[in-house]
Amino acid sequence: MLGESGLAGKAVIVTGGSRGIGRAIVDLFAAEGANVTFLFRTDRVSAQEAMEQARARGHSVSCEQADVRDPAACAAAVQRTIARTGRIDVLVNNSGVIRDNLLAWLEPGDVSEVLETNVTGVFNITRAAVSHMISQRSGKIINISSVAGEMAGRGQTNYAASKGAVNAFTRALAVELAPRKITVNAVAPGLIETGMSERIRTNAGDQALNRILLRRYGQPVEVANAVVFLASRFADYITGQIIYVDGGFKME
Amino acid sequence: MPASISKDDIQTVYPRVAKAIAEALARDPAEVRVTSRLFADLEAESIDLLDIVFRLEREFNIQIPRGRIIEDARGDLPEDEFERNGVLTAPGLARLREYMSEVPAENFRAQMNLADVPALFTVETMCKIVIRAMRDGSA
Numbered sequence: 001m002l003g004e005s006g007l008a009g010k011a012v013i014v015t016g017g018s019r020g021i022g023r024a025i026v027d028l029f030a031a032e033g034a035n036v037t038f039l040f041r042t043d044r045v046s047a048q049e050a051m052e053q054a055r056a057r058g059h060s061v062s063c064e065q066a067d068v069r070d071p072a073a074c075a076a077a078v079q080r081t082i083a084r085t086g087r088i089d090v091l092v093n094n095s096g097v098i099r100d101n102l103l104a105w106l107e108p109g110d111v112s113e114v115l116e117t118n119v120t121g122v123f124n125i126t127r128a129a130v131s132h133m134i135s136q137r138s139g140k141i142i143n144i145s146s147v148a149g150e151m152a153g154r155g156q157t158n159y160a161a162s163k164g165a166v167n168a169f170t171r172a173l174a175v176e177l178a179p180r181k182i183t184v185n186a187v188a189p190g191l192i193e194t195g196m197s198e199r200i201r202t203n204a205g206d207q208a209l210n211r212i213l214l215r216r217y218g219q220p221v222e223v224a225n226a227v228v229f230l231a232s233r234f235a236d237y238i239t240g241q242i243i244y245v246d247g248g249f250k251m252e
Numbered sequence: 253m254p255a256s257i258s259k260d261d262i263q264t265v266y267p268r269v270a271k272a273i274a275e276a277l278a279r280d281p282a283e284v285r286v287t288s289r290l291f292a293d294l295e296a297e298s299i300d301l302l303d304i305v306f307r308l309e310r311e312f313n314i315q316i317p318r319g320r321i322i323e324d325a326r327g328d329l330p331e332d333e334f335e336r337n338g339v340l341t342a343p344g345l346a347r348l349r350e351y352m353s354e355v356p357a358e359n360f361r362a363q364m365n366l367a368d369v370p371a372l373f374t375v376e377t378m379c380k381i382v383i384r385a386m387r388d389g390s391a
Binding site for chain 1: 275276297299302303306307310
């Protein structure tokens with residue numbers, strides 16, 4: 001490493017932090033010495049387990065239950081976090097759901113749930129956190145997008161639209177918050193080995209692997225590496241960017 | 253019409269309002285006079301106004317609804333008589349001038365855009381916003 005990341009003692013919020021990529025992000029921030037609070041929606045057992053395992057390693061990790069689709073719940077969760085930490089240095093918008101199907105076969109709920117969680121959820125939690133960052137005159141916001149935001153496959157209209165919106169949100173908010181030295185970036189993972197992508201990986205098989213230059217799926221920690229980099233002092237001069245962590249998925 | 257706000261009311265909240273504004277703008281509190289205009293005198297930018305509002309909400313434990321000044325100034329005047337396509341009508345401008353009595357009359361222009369209203373805000377405007385929000389909270 002290049003030296004201290006500057007993340008020790010920083011207050012970090014990660015949404016959707018109990019499983020998959022979110023959990024890897026929580027663990028990596030905690031390993032850097034950050035004071036991490038992750039939000040989870042329903043899976044209290046996984047959340048509790050993630051928190052206890054982290055604490056057993058001596059890490060500073062807490063969790064709050066909140067549905068990112070609910071603005072009042074987001075505001076309350078941020079408020080409870082602030083009451084403990086006194087500030088928010090980093091916000092990672094990681095919560096996301098996938099409901100793939102051909103457009104004609106999508107149920108209305110498949111569209112609304114994806115857009116409400118992946119897009120409205122990002123608005124809700126960011127609006128709750130940003131007032132504190134503005135007053136602090138510092139902060140780093142990192143949104144988890146997807147390669148699907150730029151180039152999606154069949155059956156991903158809802159998911160692709162949501163991640164395209166996250167990319168646009170990232171660039172627009174970067175403009176808005178730059179005067180207060182707050183950076184806003186996104187990390188766009190390709191096919192990562194998580195429960196959420198299991199069906200895609202199983203169905204697409206070799207066809208998907210053949211589209212990845214590095215010929216393998218990514219690991220959650222490889223996404224977390226990019227997120228922690230963007231939150232670190234090494235990325236102080238980076239804002240409004242979408243960083244692809246996809247093994248070269250979109251190059252071919 | 254909301255209850256009136258006296259000079260004493262203003263003076264009661266002014267020190268804490270001035271402190272919040274000074275912190276948001278990274279200025280010496282002594283520079284923040286009750287008559288100072290946020291944008292023209294204290295060189296605030298639009299994001300600073302947000303910060304000021306957030307700080308006042310935390311300092312006084314109040315909610316400051318966005319667009320509240322405009323709504324209150326409009327009062328019982330129907331919306332389309334108050335503004336058209338974002339531009340204040342003559343009666344609308346008269347209402348606003350009356351409501352924001354702390355702002356020198358010459359600062360109001362005919363055909364004024366609603367989006368330009370915050371540029372008129374003074375420190376006293378923010379004091380009045382706080383007082384009204386506190387009254388809302390205790391109502």
